[in-house]
Amino acid sequence: MKLNPAKCSFGMEEGKFIRVIVTGAGFKANPDKVQAVARIPSPFSLKEVQTLNGRLVALNRFLANHAAKSYPFVSTLRNYLKKAKFRWITEAEQAFLEVKKCLMELPTLTAPYAGEPLTMYLSASDIAIGAVLLTDRKNVQTPIYYAKDLMLQFSSCKVIHIKKSENKSANALSKLASTNFEHFAKDIRIEILDLPSIPQHKVLVIQTGVESWMTPITAYLSSGALPEGKAEARKIKHKALNYQIHDSVLYRRSFLGPLLRCVDAEDMNYLIREVHEGICGLHAGPRTVVGKLMNAGYYWPGMHLDAVHEIRKCDSCQRHALNMLRPKNELVPVTSAWPF
Structure with a gap:
């Protein structure tokens, strides 16, 4: 070259x-x-x-x-x-x-x-x-x-030239932020508001920090707090070995992969629907959905059971699924009383 x-x-x-x-x-x-x-x-x-x-x-x-x-x-x-x-x-x-x-x-x-x-x-x-x-x-x-x-x-346009003598109010208003009030002319009136002109509305308090399965693990890793029961405290200590906190976010350690971000029930439902029937969704089964979620870096206990529960609600999967010829219940053998 x-x-x-x-x-x-x-x-x-x-x-x-x-x-x-x-x-x-x-x-x-x-x-x-x-x-x-x-x-x-x-x-x-x-x-x-x-x-x-x-x-x-x-x-x-x-x-x-x-x-x-x-x-x-x-x-x-x-x-x-x-x-x-x-x-x-x-x-x-x-x-x-x-x-x-x-x-x-x-x-x-x-x-x-x-x-x-x-x-x-x-x-x-x-x-x-x-x-x-x-x-x-x-x-x-x-x-x-x-x-x-x-x-x-433009469909309509009009340009008006404003004389300097007719633009005193707008000119004075533009200089209010950088000029001392004492030197203004008498024809300019200034009103100082001690209170807001818009009444304050009562705002309802939104409850934050709803408890989830992550709350006891996060409390133990952050401040060492444990439940009162000995069995429950021992269980939390054992679980906490597989988790860590980074930038106030709880992550689960994986053996061969990166850290998996822990999510609550609200985010869990959204993630399953997004992977299953989102923009790039394939309407795949629970095992594939759980695998894609873990590859994306998310985790929560009981992922497979939650995926089965949410996928069963999918209207498209129910309409376009293959017709199963298997009976709903197990076959019951019937013995004939007269063999001939």
Whole structure:
């Protein structure tokens, strides 16, 4: 295996990467894409307008307020969907010349640094909303990203300009968190609430820590607590040799496998149903279900009997099981009183 010299470049000051020119200062538009739009004549057919829009899409990240500038082209396509009725109007021609002029002065986009303050400028018109994200480098504002969005994509949209004199309340409200109350003007009223405005509702206490088969074993391993009866205490000591606690969770030791997490009756029913009839369930028998549960790392006493009890409740297994020809009860031999 060896590198292809025709596809390798080292020590380059700039290079083409994913349709843009990457330099040390940032990203520049591909000159081939720019010349493809600059050399195209004024469209005189519906297909030529579609070609123009497609070429402008490759340069939209470098065009400021691209949505508003390309709106006449979109409007032309929308008004003249049929080739026979196509007309290249004066408004579209002026927008086409303006776009060509802008392509000759495309900016170089740069990448922001971590924690660097950025500045955003918004531009709104009757047909589009545009925004540009800038960063200040050596007292020169350099663009990072142009955003655009056509209002015509919405069913209804309305942009209202609010004068500064009519926005005093909202401006003061935005500064409440970082301004001293004593310096506010008299026309701003502040109400301090000593108590919550929403009444507190009574909440019922939920019982936690329900006892299960794990409770005495966990108590003995955690604090050495044992039941009062000697026989029961000796039984718990003997059982606890096969268990251990890790991060407040009880596990059972296995001989050749990893630790098995112990579960209670509520989790037991869910695990059996999930393995038996879940997303990847095979509606297998109790032995297979128990084997899959232990391979997944779960354990509780009487796993096989619980699996048999839960699987018998499966409606699908009862409907689609094979018809058994065996009698429900054992056959009883009957001796004939008269052998002939």
